[in-house]
Amino acid sequence: MLESIEMRKAYGDTMIELAAKNPKIVSLQADLTGANGMKEFHAKYPDRSFNVGIAEANMVGVAAGMAACGMLPFVHSFGTFSTRRCYDQITISVCYAGLNVKIIGSDPGVGAELNGGTHMALEDAGIMRNLPGMVIFEPVDSTQLKSALPQIVDHPGPVYIRLFRKNAEKIFGDGYVFHWGKADLLHEGSDVAILASGVCVKEALDAADLLKSEGISARVLNVSMMKPIDKEAVISAAKECGALVTAENHSIINGLGSAVAEVLAENAPAPLERVGVRDHFGQVGRARDLMETFGIVAKDIAAAARKAVARKA
Amino acid sequence: MDERNLAELKTLSKEARKLFIEMMANLGVGHIGGSLSIIDALVYLYYREMRVRPQEPRWEDRDRLVISKGHAGPALYALLAMKGFFDKKELMTLNKLGTHLPSHCDMKLTTGIDMTAGSLGQGLSAAVGMAIALRMQKKDSRVYCIVGDGEAQEGQIWEALMYAGSQQLDNLVVIIDDNGMQIDNYTDALNAVRPFDKRLAAFGFEVINVDGHDFNQLDNAFYKAKTIKKRPTAVIMSTVKGKGFSFCEGKLSNHNMKVSADDLASALKELA
Structure with a gap:
């Protein structure tokens, strides 16, 4: 079931609440304030809101300077432009300099929809993953986002948030509490573990249902933090289920699939199948159609699970 | 500026050049030219202009300096040592494994450095962010940022300049080190900035246009900058890359060059 609130609205509302408590919080924009849900924040806190125009590199550098003077800047753009467009600035002026800047990339992957291939971030989390100290967080729904944001504010270093803009599938109930660096167990299972993120989490749950009718018991984990990855959850999934599938709205290269593969290879080798965008660019289309075209929906995940199970020794 | 102050700055300038060239000769190689073109400006900033506390380097009300052309770090290290941010002996560790003094300015490693720089074009944006933050915090601290002329070929410099003007940052002084040279050629010959x-x-x-090696002109420029309201100031310094030593002054090859024992001996003789 879709949530009644857009993710960007949940983000903007929560940022307004957090800014009321923390006077250091500052928002920076590069001409996409509405896209990431921060229009109300900018109206409410005009003295703490800056729109640098279409100049992402400068936005990140300005944020770094603000952080060096004790402010807590959040920079925003589409996921493409808040990462790869200003990658060297994030690398040197933020991460290498040790400055605390939070980076928001909206509309990841298929979320770019009709903006198409030029705007479709399929490698954003991957390039952020390479940066020492960078945390990568992709909230699965607004409940998780709201629970995580105060912890992100308190975290003393850079965080990249992959922010799906529209209404997400509701995954968590009101009592949910976000635990830093921990995967969420959504469905217990013993034959195969599906580790999914973002819009692929609901697909993974649907895949588990499909597999159940075939007698395959699938564990489903929501991995909202690609970095630091929850190694324990990956290792126990390998040991207890013996086969794994990853599912992500991102390239399988240097994405969640890669992160899980690295943990497996070094700790608990087990068959792994990666569901994600298979080394090609994006294109225009509605999110659902793109997910089907890219092969990242429930039937694809179920097929990958069967394959992984069949590979068990 | 009166004669006594001028003489004092000239003496300090000689000391800075001596520390600098000894540091470089100890290593035998380094970014010589772009340090010597700004070293007089650094002497002026640290002894006449900026409010800093060497014993309290993270003092919140201090003025900030960003050397956006981060490869001029060694010139800054000479000044920081002179001011007592760290011991002068540490200068001899320059660029050695484990040092606190790397080629390019590093705020995590070096006491007294306000911003990391090295990937050209980025420091000015940070300086703009600092100026905005200090204004938000209602501090009267000022921000100084040194940009190389070659560096200004980077597009981000112009993004930052545009935003500084747009934000009317009268607590920001951008200092252009217009030495006319870059690694491969004269700046005018490559890409006319x-x-x-x-x-x-x-x-x-x-x-404000000045001779970047003339303390009286620097004094007038920085004094005037403080009177400017509702817009940032640019002090455009005409400088000579490698200024002060005949083995390197004005030579196109001086961006990163070797410094021999003979070069050091001749340099020290010229300072005497």
């Missing part, structure tokens, strides 16, 4: 004065005026700056 001049004229700085007309371009920066068009970006909303109060523009």
